[in-house]
């Protein structure tokens with residue numbers, strides 16, 4: 220077993236770390252306070268190739284492997300959560316489905332500007348009435364005169380409304396299958412399509428500078444060829460998309476947890492009580508040790524899930540496990556980081572108070588912790604049948 | 605335009621520097637970074653190429669135990685690299701370094717050679733002028749701005765008041781100052797393609813130089829001693845507001861700060 224990252228992975232990690240430290244982190248406080256989408260930072264990341272890491276060069280990407288992308292995401296998340304989720308939603312949910320399921324034509328039209336970082340793309344699965352229960356999707360589309368006519372609404376969609384967003388992939392019911400189940404199809408809806416209404420940005424507890432919107436489709440029309448992959452292939456496509464997305468989210472969580480540890484180490488060194496720095500107290504040392512141990516474990520879990528994925532092996536269970544454990548690790552790390560900071564940790568001026576607000580959603584987005592446990596148990600129980 | 609960028613590897617600014625008994629820096633290949641001043645040198649080379657086309661070649665005289673830093677320069681965008689590596693280079697002084705670089709430059713060929721203003725380790729700041737002398741070419745030193753128009757290069761250099769403007773004909777040698785640009789990050793595509801770019805290694809013999817023309821054998825300079833500077837902060841906390849301004853004033857004047 221070899222845990223050494225390749226020269227390329229290491230170089231990508233280093234540049235991402237430097238960029239996060241020098242460009243992103245100094246802006247994190249202000250981004251959180253204003254909630255303004257950091258267009259200039261995202262554009263710089265696009266130019267550096269950070270928005271198309273795992274996409275092959277022939278489609279405008281950097282041609283790095285999936286682990287390199289995750290490792291970069293961890294570093295970016297260490298700098299700021301909003302920037303990291305923008306990168307993740309764009310890469311894993313926006314761009315990758317075009318690579319996996321798109322036609323050559325679609326790859327040329329849509330994937331290239333996404334992978335080269337000129338445009339962002341969103342993925343719209345969640346609906347007001349269908350969250351964990353994605354089978355409950357109500358948005359529907361019918362073919363009429365060579366066009367899809369889409370009606371319905373979506374909720375909490377990341378990256379849908381920025382000034383560099385080119386469009387959204389929308390999950391819609393397009394009919395009924397022979398087994399009586401809903402036929403689900405992914406449709407490509409460019410920003411500006413007739414009847415596609417992008418709602419105002421939602422006000423959030425954390426991830427404030429990321430773009431999260433409700434969407435509505437009111438007789439929205441797109442050409443018949445705007446089907447991603449095949450009609451009826453939608454359910455399988457988003458399950459596959461979410462599997463890899465969960466590994467990336469795990470990496471993002473590790474970055475956030477690492478930032479909590481970084482700040483805790485620094486503060487426990489600077490702050491003295493009872494004539495000693497905080498880190499001389501064993502109760503504080505235990506917190507630091509637990510944090511570091513869980514972070515290490517979470518990192519190994521996402522490395523392994525990414526490795527399985529790169530080997531072309533089944534990684535559904537490991538992806539869920541990594542996402543579940545890393546998201547809960549980040550929550551515990553932020554909780555303990557605030558604790559180590561005492562009253563100062565409760566103040567907006569200290570980054571850990573922002574970290575505390577940013578980690579909660581890790582247990583909700585791309586499948587809640589409950590859903591991850593359901594998925595893991597399902598895999599376990601399969602072996603009994 | 606053929607642009608050659610001279611780049612040195614130096615120990616990371618974050619590790620403690622140590623001299624061995626031979627008065628040479630103890631160099632750990634893992635801790636080597638691109639001489640921070642040379643990030644500006646590389647950036648300027650890439651900007652010249654963006655404007656005038658041609659190729660950017662990295663030239664380094666180095667123990668070459670690792671190629672990480674050379675790959676990093678290529679990830680930033682340089683097209684290829686030439687490393688002069690030879691056991692007899694160890695202990696070279698500035699004169700020998702200039703002699704070797706000049707021989708390598710003649711072999712590579714160039715329209716313009718770029719140097720940095722100094723280094724994070726020995727910081728002699730004389731290698732550019734020595735190299736130019738060996739090449740018998742003009743040196744425009746410490747450029748804060750560099751423009752090339754046809755066969756003429758013009759630089760600006762900061763002066764005590766304002767700046768001076770100097771020009772010379774190509775081919776020539778230019779050393780750039782830190783304020784000339786803001787170095788870029790290596791791009792992801794750059795990183796992925798860096799390993800595919802050519803890296804050529806030359807020995808002294810390849811350059812037609814004898815072993816005693818470089819390294820400690822040829823050194824005129826001898827480092828006798830070196831000491832690290834330690835800084836200690838003086839801290840005094842004044843409690844209460846009574847006569848605060850006077851107390852601060854007294855403190856500053858007692859310490860000869862004002």
Ligand SMILES: Cc1cc2nc3c(=O)[nH]c(=O)nc-3n(C[C@H](O)[C@H](O)[C@H](O)COP(=O)(O)OP(=O)(O)OC[C@H]3O[C@@H](n4cnc5c(N)ncnc54)[C@H](O)[C@@H]3O)c2cc1C
Nearest residue numbers: 342343344345350351375376377583584585586587589590
């Ligand atoms: C900031 C943010 C960004 C997002 N970005 C996107 C995006 O880009 N694209 C997208 O499609 N979606 C996105 N989402 C939506 C996200 O994926 C959903 O919020 C998530 O899947 C949960 O759905 P829900 O909010 O409707 O909760 P619900 O499904 O209503 O769940 C409520 C609670 O019930 C629990 N629960 C539900 N079913 C069960 C069950 N069977 N057993 C036990 N417990 C259960 C859940 O775990 C949860 O605790 C985003 C959400 C947020 C907050």
Ligand SMILES: Cc1cc2nc3c(=O)[nH]c(=O)nc-3n(C[C@H](O)[C@H](O)[C@H](O)COP(=O)(O)OP(=O)(O)OC[C@H]3O[C@@H](n4cnc5c(N)ncnc54)[C@H](O)[C@@H]3O)c2cc1C
Nearest residue numbers: 610611612665697698701719720722723727728729730731
């Ligand atoms: C503590 C110490 C003190 C020393 N003092 C002396 C001394 O007084 N006199 C002396 O002659 N030598 C001295 N040396 C040896 C010194 O390391 C060499 O002379 C060295 O090659 C010159 O480098 P510099 O760092 O001074 O270069 P500088 O002249 O400061 O470098 C300017 C530019 O030259 C280029 N350059 C420099 N070195 C290389 C290289 N190897 N490959 C490619 N480009 C390069 C870079 O573009 C760099 O930005 C000393 C060494 C040590 C460790």
